[in-house]
Amino acid sequence: MNTSPSTSSLLSRIAGPADVKALAPEQLPQLAQEIRDELIEVTSRNGGHIGPNLGVVELTIALHRVFSTPEDQLVFDVAHQGYVHKLLTGRGGEFFAKLRKTGGASGFLTRSESPHDAFGAGHAGTALSAALGMATARDLRGSQEHVVAVCGDAAFTCGVTLEALNNVVSSTKRLIVILNDNEWSIAKNVGAISGYLNRISTNPTYNKLHHDIEGFFKSFPSGVEMNKVYMKWKRETKDFFVESSLFEKFGLRYLGPVDGHNLDALMKNLEFAKHCDVPVLIHVLTKKGKGLEAALASPEKFHGASPFDPDTGENVRSIPGTPPNYQDVFGAALARFARSNPKVLGITGAMPAGTGLSLLAKELPGQFFDVGIAEEHAVLFAAGLATKDFRPVCAIYSTFLQRAYDQIIHDVCLQNLPVTFCMDRAGLSANDGATHHGLFDLSYLRCVPNAIVMQPKDEDELVDMLHTSLHLPGPGFIRYPRGSGTGAAVKAEPVLLPIGQAEVLRTGTQIIIWALGGMVPEALKLASRLEREEQLSVGVVNARFVKPLDCTLLLSQATVVPLIVTMEDHVLAGGFGSAVLEALQEAQCTTPVERIGWPDTFVEHGNSVDLLRAAHGLAPDEIARKVIARWRGLASVKPTADVR
Ligand SMILES: Cc1ncc(C[n+]2csc(CCOP(=O)(O)OP(=O)(O)O)c2C)c(N)n1
Incomplete structure (x- = not known):
């Protein structure tokens, strides 16, 4: 599969993880640079999750130096940061050049694409639970492989990650969790855990300790007596560990924060974790977009970018005269309705820009809520607000709303609460693939009593539907597709649509x-x-x-x-x-x-x-x-x- 033109490059010679291990340590920075060049080259043409991937180049190399896939299991959360893993597991060259295109590499990890993809994903928060299942299966089978979950900081805003965290120690003694902390979800990460992580990584003791930690690891007796070394380190860094004890309270050994761009430090920590007889969490600090100026300057835009000019960061495919996106028409209409009615609120699960809610956030921050990647909470939170006469609007992509199904039935529809659901990306999300297509919402909503389910033929009707839904006595669900509308002009004043009339x-x-x-x-x-x-x-x-x-x-x-x-x-x-x-x-x-x-x-x-x-x-x-x-x-x- 690997047919990269330049045979003098290291990357072109990587046909699998064994080739990564065979490189001399001093060659690794060059490999990292070549990977970054390739990531930028391909995503600037095809679009894709450039920011997250640029941030995990060293981390992924270190993982493949220390662990051996496919025997060892690397489980990447969301899996949008799996491009580097693809490049190191025989999916470079032409296959990677067609990233997110027909016949090319998927933009996520899928078990059907490679035996090195231990678990498929596209939705956030699944890695820790799945990895815990794999680790438990290993223990039950009596095998010895390592299981590593690679989770972003925003994965810890997901309820399911916290549910898994709560179960780690009762399930296994051997699990490695990498907390890849770049402080960003798609937008800036939100919530108390994010604040907590920020306090750890900016703790002034960290810089002092970093030097000491380095010293400890340098004196490692290659894999033996690790626990003694760790305990000594822990004793001597007591103050620091008081602050970092959240994960320790869940029974995981906390290591870090580690500079996520320092290969040496990463590999030493991974080696250490590999030999631990308790579950370990390594807190790794990375820079989203590292190596691309434009991505460092605008992490949100470059989380998942459309094709761009690598020098300027400008999108290359903005065709003048293209009608506005549905999400922007929705965002403008919601901001307008919220301006005239302070009871109208907008709620997003970590996607203010993607859903079009950024405008509301900017204009009326008091009527806007980003709850993190927490769709279940978003819906329940909206239900609570609706009991007190507010008119909450949950703007959640069709595919991600799947996660909040019980809340839709049990909390919103059963109590007939007036929550409006705006389900963007209903239909195909072509480049993203199966995890992101919104093809199931009608089936899962049509059977729920009290649900009013609608889809507009154009942007103008979308605004009418939002207006109509905000006047319903119960829940309203509006689905609309990704991308630009039809160009229909939005009327000056919206109309109430007669319910159930075609x-x-x-x-x-x-x-x-x-x-x-x-x-x-x-x-x-x-x-x-x-x-x-x-x-x-x-x-x-x-x-x-x-x-x-x-x-x-x-x-x-x-x-x-x-x-x-x-x-x-x-x-x-x-x-x-x-x-x-x-x-x-x-x-x-x-x-x-x-x-x-x-x-x-x-x-x-x-x-x-x-x-x-x-x-x-x-x-x-x-x-x-x-x-x-x-x-x-x-x-x-x-x-x-x-x-x-
Ligand atoms: C259930 C769900 N909701 C929303 C999303 C959209 N989404 C994709 S990646 C992402 C942020 C991930 O942030 P983090 O886990 O910190 O990883 P990073 O991209 O920063 O490396 C979000 C909100 C999703 N994939 N799944």
Whole structure:
């Protein structure tokens, strides 16, 4: 796989972890530099998580010097910082050059991509639990491999990380946790633990101690008597350990803080941890974006960047005239509604910019809450606020809202509390792949009583839906896709949409297409095409609401047209088309329904939404073929009177 052009480079000669181990220590800084060059080169073209990866170059090299994958298990939290690990485990060259592109390396770690990827991820906070499971499995099986969880500081804002932490000592005596502390989540990290970590790393005793620690490690009798050395160190650094005792209270031995760009210090600490007979946490301080000026200057922008000019940091793909993103339209509308109603609040789980809430944060900080990567808490917190007459808006990507499912059912919907959910990235997140596509929300929400579920056809309707949801007596869920809108102008004043009422955009007598959200423009194109090429009379309905569905309109049409087609950017199982089928079945209407949506599979990453749609039979030609085949296959086709 490794076909890098420059054969004089060290990186081009790394075909796997054994080659990393074979390098002389003095070659490692050069390897680190070459990795940084490669990271910048590829991500500046393809986009990707450049900042986090630049920060873990030395850490990842050190891990591969000290441990031996795939026998030893390295579990990376979120796994967006796994590019360096990929480069060191035989996934460089052409494969890495196509990072996040069709046929190239995934932007995350996946077990299917390499045996060196012990656990797949894309959502935050999973590493510690999964690693603890692996360590426990090792203990039960009686094998000896090492298990290392690499967690960012923001992973410790996740409830699930803290649940795992609470269980470490009762589960195993051998687990290594790396706390990769760069002080940033995507935005600046938040919360009390982040403040605590900051106090440790800026503790004035640290600098004094650092020298002493170095001295201790220098005198290591290569792997033996480690505990004695550690205990001596601990005794002599008592004050420091009082401050750093949080992890010790959970039963983990705390090591650090360690300079995460000092290979020598990293390797010594890892070696030490490897020989410990208690779980160990190594607190590693890294600089997000190290090696790229622009990324150091703007860590948030370069957490996950679109293609950029490495010299200036400017994005290279901003095409003038592109309509604004849905997230920005939402963010502006929310700030506007919050300005006129102080009870309107915005809540994000560590994604102020990605969700569009940055504007609210800037203009009305008192009405904005970043709760960290804590979606369960975000939803419960909103539920609590809603009991006191506030109008909380949880802005959480469709895929991340999955984590808060019990809170949605048990805390919000069961009590019919007026929380609005704005689910960005509903549909495909093409370059990110399976962990990030928002393809399941309709299925998981449609079955929940009291939920009003909707999707706008354009930006203007998004603002109407937000306005409508803020006036509901109970929960409202609005889903919308990643990226730019249709360019529809947003009205000066939003309107309240009648709940459960669809919008007829085009009448027809033979086929009616019920389309949802971003599929509406596609449906209109399909209708024109079927009329032009097949002389079919095709109507189009903008469904607007998935729940409650406009059954009155649906039945009035389905009883007179021979074929209903549904189109959605969602899995077919339990989605919008399923809702249509259920409604017809309930009314004992047997009109056939052709459903267009995503199949029962995890959709991979790829260059673009269009390419992925084509790969899964959802390109416009393919959809037209399916509908025509279904039409022709109908036993008796009787054109009927025009319906509304
Ligand atoms: C459940 C969940 N919510 C939100 C995100 C979006 N997200 C991706 S990375 C990230 C921040 C991670 O910060 P940290 O763990 O400190 O790692 P760093 O990027 O700083 O190395 C967030 C919020 C996610 N991946 N998963």
